[in-house]
Structures are given as C-alpha cells and as structure tokens.
Amino acid sequence: MAGVTEDEAALYDRQIRLWGLEAQNKMRSAHVVVVCFSGVATEVIKNIVLSGIGSLTIVDSELVRPDDLGAGFFFRDTDISRKRIAEAPLARVQALNPLVKVRGAEHSAVASSDACKMLQADVLVACAGTRAELETLNTHCRAHNTMFYATQAQGMGGFIFSDLGPHYTYALELPMPGKQEKQRFRYTQSFVTLHDSLRTTWSKSPREDEIVGQPVRRISAGLWATWALWELQSRKEPVLSVEDFATKLETLATDLMRAKNVQVETLARQVDMPHFFATFARAMYTHVSENSVAGFAPVTAVLGGLLAQDLLNALGHTQVPMVNWCILDASSGTAPIHAIGTLPATKEA
Structure with missing residues (x-):
C-alpha cells in the first residue's frame, strides 16, 4: 500500500x-x-x-x-x-x-x-x-x-x-483462451479536439453504417440539436418564442446534416423531427433566454x-x-x- x-x-x-x-x-x-x-x-x-x-x-x-x-x-x-x-x-x-x-x-x-x-x-x-x-x-x-x-x-x-x-x-486485462490468468494489454487512443470533431464531414458513400476510418453516420438527434443550438447562439439571432426557437433549431440541424453529406431522411426514420425539436426547444428555452444552467x-x-x-x-x-x-x-x-x-x-x- x-x-x-x-x-x-x-x-x-x-x-x-x-x-x-x-x-x-x-x-x-x-x-x-x-x-x-x-x-x-x-x-x-x-x-x-x-x-x-x-x-x-x-x-x-x-x-x-x-x-x-x-x-x-x-x-x-x-x-x-x-x-x-x-x-x-x-x-x-x-x-x-x-x-x-x-x-x-x-x-x-x-x-x-x-x-x-x-x-x-x-x-x-x-x-x-x-x-x-x-x-x-x-x-x-x-x-x-x-x-x-x-x-x-x-x-x-x-x-x-x-x-x-x-x-x-x-x-485492459483480458481473458486468454485456455488460460486461467488474464493478460494485460495496452492501447493508445488518439482523441481530437472539439474544434476538429465539429468540422468532421462524412463520406458520400451510400453505406449508413460505420465506414472504416469514418465515424458512424447514424448520429443521435440530440447531437444534431446541440450543434444546431451552438450555431444559433453564434449567430446571436433573437428567439421570439418557443415555436420560433424550435423552427430555427430544426432548420439549422437540417442544414448541418446536408453540409456534412448526411441524408436528413436517415434521422427522420429514427425520430419524429418536428416533435423532437419542439420538445428540445421547450427544454432549452429558459437556458437560452435566461442563461440558466x-x-x-x-x-x-x-x-x-x-x-x-x-x-x-x-x-x-x-x-x-x-x-x-x-x-x-x-x-x-x-x-x-x-x-x-x-x-x-x-x-x-
């Protein structure tokens, strides 16, 4: 000890x-x-x-x-x-x-x-x-x-x-076939900065699953909403109402997906986008309008x-x-x- x-x-x-x-x-x-x-x-x-x-x-x-x-x-x-x-x-x-x-x-x-x-x-x-x-x-x-x-x-x-x-x-200590004791392995993971991650653009390959050397294209709606929120904040556009907020977020999220070569239909098959962004906007309206954490x-x-x-x-x-x-x-x-x-x-x- x-x-x-x-x-x-x-x-x-x-x-x-x-x-x-x-x-x-x-x-x-x-x-x-x-x-x-x-x-x-x-x-x-x-x-x-x-x-x-x-x-x-x-x-x-x-x-x-x-x-x-x-x-x-x-x-x-x-x-x-x-x-x-x-x-x-x-x-x-x-x-x-x-x-x-x-x-x-x-x-x-x-x-x-x-x-x-x-x-x-x-x-x-x-x-x-x-x-x-x-x-x-x-x-x-x-x-x-x-x-x-x-x-x-x-x-x-x-x-x-x-x-x-x-x-x-x-x-990591991993079990080995035919052995009682585990073997220790070392790995190296190269992370990227937030700046570089946000600027990742997807391949135009028709595959929607993971591509070797590329990130997964089936990204959660919450991530697109977060990125759209950050983009809206950077533009410093006034948010007139919750409904206006939801519309702007959905529009920006759609634009971001298209700019990154991601088909909007891929997300639309996972979630009801108008409902999701309306719910997200209601949850984040106080945060944006009153700077609440x-x-x-x-x-x-x-x-x-x-x-x-x-x-x-x-x-x-x-x-x-x-x-x-x-x-x-x-x-x-x-x-x-x-x-x-x-x-x-x-x-x-």
Missing part, C-alpha cells in the same frame, strides 16, 4: 480492490477543475470527491438562483443570491470526503491560456459555455496537457464530449454519473474511454456513444 495512509486504505478499500492501487494512487494525486457549478457538475463533483481525487477546484462567478436548487443538492434556500462558490456550498462538498482538498475560484477569463496554466489541472470539466468558449477552452487544455470534458443537461437528455489528448493510453435532477444524475465514471477511468488509465460524444436520451433510456473525427484505438505489440 505504498503511498497510501491508513485512513485512505480504510476509506478506499473497496475501490482499491476494484481498480487497483496504481489507479487509486493516480486519482489521489489528481487535480480536477469543474467550470460552472451546474446540476450536472453537482453529480460529477459528488462522485469524484467520494472516489478520492487529490483536489477539486470549482470555477464559478455566478450567484445561486432558485432554479439551481432542483438538481444542485449542495445549495440551500439560504444560499440564494449568494455566490455558488461561497463557504457554505463548498463546506458541504468538503464534508463528503475530508481527504480531498476543495476550493472555489472566480476566473472571468477562465478560457484563457494563462488561467488554464495557473489552474494546473489534470482534468477540466466544462459544464456550460458557447461553442466558441468550449473550443477555446479545449485548445488551451491541450496546450497544458489537461484532459477535457464538456457537458450539459438538455431537458430529458444531454451530451458529453471528451478529449483526453492526442496519445491517451489505457490498459439548472437541470432536471434525474437527468443530471445519470449524465453526471456517466461522466464521473469515465473521468475516474481516465485518471487511472483503466477501461475503454468514452470516444468521444455520448448523447443521453433519458426518455428512451439510451446513451449511445459516437466516435466523430477519431480513429479506433491501436493495441501495442
């Missing part, structure tokens, strides 16, 4: 048995930065603090709003109109695990290279931001060897994007749980990582993963 104190050994005994001492040691020395104390962030924070990361920094400069209380179980009525990273919410996070260093920080220029360098994070999780802000933050994380996640709940769904670096390695608690719990598990695996370099988009649809109970702009992992000889 080299490097692990008696308190840590007692507290983390079950998970050390699960994923090994080496992985636990990597976690206990890791610094995780979470940008925006949203509902999804709440679930991520709970899971990684209980698992025993070394330190956590929550970056947020906003005040607690009444709608934050729904999924933000670190907040109370008395916190409304006070800073999200005030002493009381941080103390509740700290109470989960006294062995983890917890602090809050305000960085109005968190997307700057200097801020990323100052934070010195092993992993950064962005729980809010426009497309341009997330792309910039991802670029700076790459420059400072910081693994990057972006996520947001969207009504009954949400997304996770991951970039663990250009040469992320992980190990609140979420539906059951959805944020699942989305945050998925991200936290992948984050812990990434720190320990164990298990197959999420590559590189996960789209949650809680209404159907699905969370497909789409590899967009990436190639399959390679196994070391």
